[in-house]
Amino acid sequence: PVLVVDFGAQYAQLIARRVREAKVYSEIVPHSMPVAEMLAKDPAAIILSGGPSSVYEPGAPQLDAKLFDAGVPVFGICYGFQAMAQALGGTVAHTGRREFGGTALATRPEAGVLLRDLPAELSVWMSHGDCVTEAPAGFAVTACSPGAPVAAFEDVAGRRAGVQFHPEVAHTAHGQAMLTRFLYDIAGIEPTWTMGNIIEDQVAAIRDKVGDKEVICGLSGGVDSAVAAALVHKAVGDQLTCVFVDHGLLRAGEAEQVEQDYVAATGIKLKVVDAADRFLAALDGVTDPEDKRKIIGREFIRVFEAAAREVAAAGDVEFLVQGTLYPDVVESGGGTGTANIKSHHNVGGLPDDLKFSLVEPLRTLFKDEVRQLGLSLGLPEAMVWRHPFPGPGLAIRIIGAVSADRLAVLRAADLIAREELTAAGLDRDVWQFPVVLLADVRSVGVQGDGRTYGHPVVLRPVSSEDAMTADWSRLPYDVIARISTRITNEVPEVNRVVLDVTSKPPGTIEWE
Ligand code: XMP
Secondary structure, eight states: OOOEEESTTTTTOOOOOEEEETOOOOEEEEESSSSHHHHTOOSEEEEEEOOOSSSTTOOOOOOOGGGGGOOEEEEETTTTHHHHHHTTOOOOEEEOOOEEEEEEEEEEGGGTTTTTTTTTTEEEEEESSSEEOOOTTTOOOEEETTEEEEEEEEETTTEEESSSSSSSTSSSTTTHHHHHHHIISOOOOOOOHHHHHHHHHHHHHHHHHHTTTTTEEEEOHHHHHHHHHHHHHHGGGEEEEEEEEOOSSSTHHHHHHHIIIHHHHOOOOOEEEOOOHHHHHHHHHHHOOHHHHHHHHHHHHHHHHHHHHHHHHHHHHEEOOOOOOHHHHTTTTTTSOOOOOOOOEEEEEGGGGGGOEEEEETOOOOOOOOOOHHHHTTTTTTHHHHHOOTGGGGGGGGGHHHHHHHHHHHHHHHHHHHHHHHHOOOOOOOOOOOOEEEEOOOOOEEEETTEEEEEEEEEEEESSSSSSEEEEOOOHHHHHHHHHHHHHHHOOEEEEEEEEOOTTTTSSSSOO
């Protein structure tokens, strides 16, 4: 792998993703990992990420210069660039002169390999206090900016290079080209991380692990479990049984998508449990959001457990598939073994006599790779590109108690919003588009010939990178207008449509 050494900034995951985009496999390791351990991974190259603004900062992470003795290609970015300069005998000046944001870079493309064929002037993303004033011996300086006399350097023979700016962010022009240049032309790495190879490797690994045992997987309708199951099915065929618990809280068409389209596309053996009545009964009269979540989680485990027992009774089930992704692995410390499982179908709640070993075929993948994989495996596009959807489903988008009638109203309104978003070609511009029914609020309207006393729905389109923070999406007014007109015309119980214009924080994405 290419190792991305995380110096504590938020950029390491982004760098790792960009490396994968160049079709090279990457892994993130903490800067505290001893050099010997990094080298034991037989890295094709090491990329030192950004981090604190100054190598002089008290407690700033140190770079062990032994890293440079092993002959492994190294690329330093921002903090990693300065740490590299210092370790190799260059000079880092504690100027305190900051550059932050878009910065004009003057380059000497012909002076080296990294910036070859790129324009002599580039706009790049900077974020630094100190700067490198003198490159280490043997390094050519190929760029400078007003605040960084040495903004890029390289030693092609030694297979090392570095840049003060952030090539991994979209604001840096030609950043991906620079990373690719380093990987291919300086480090000499072949682009072999392709969907075809990923599938082949994973299929082999799954077969190896599972042998002739049976496997079970819970499908939620979301992309992760769908892709994980499809991959396992490709590897072991009908040794896999999927269980889909329909809790009756999904949106219009979603249960059918799993039960019909997905099964048709994959040929997977699916056990459907229609538990809608049971969930509705358990939720009867419940209005507190946390209570709703707990009830749904509890019921889910019970229903899944019963279904798993039936499947297990029929065969020698030893494995459970989980759609754990690489960011979960990194954020939970990157350890192997225990998975950090989110969402309501956390089957860690299963009783001891039903404990399975985990199969996690997506553990090394980023979300965008999972989507590509889903497409390569022939899954329906609507499923692959589905927006994130909370485990407790529409129950936490009805403000007030949940009932079959209220679910029907919300489903109708939600479908209209989704149809219009898709028609406007904006599905991939928003992260998520909850529609919320204020079931305990009533408002007066005139619909048709008479006064009505109906309910408002809230449109909550948001833009986000990772759901940790979000901003309300500036959807075109005409799209919002169409959604509003259609909902108030086609859903008689709703006579008012309002737009949520709150960022996160302070507002969460969901209303409950
Ligand atoms: P909030 O509302 O906290 O949501 O900003 C962040 C993201 O998490 C989703 N979400 C959930 N997902 N079970 C889930 O599986 C839950 O209980 C849950 N609550 C919120 C939400 O849709 C958003 O993508």
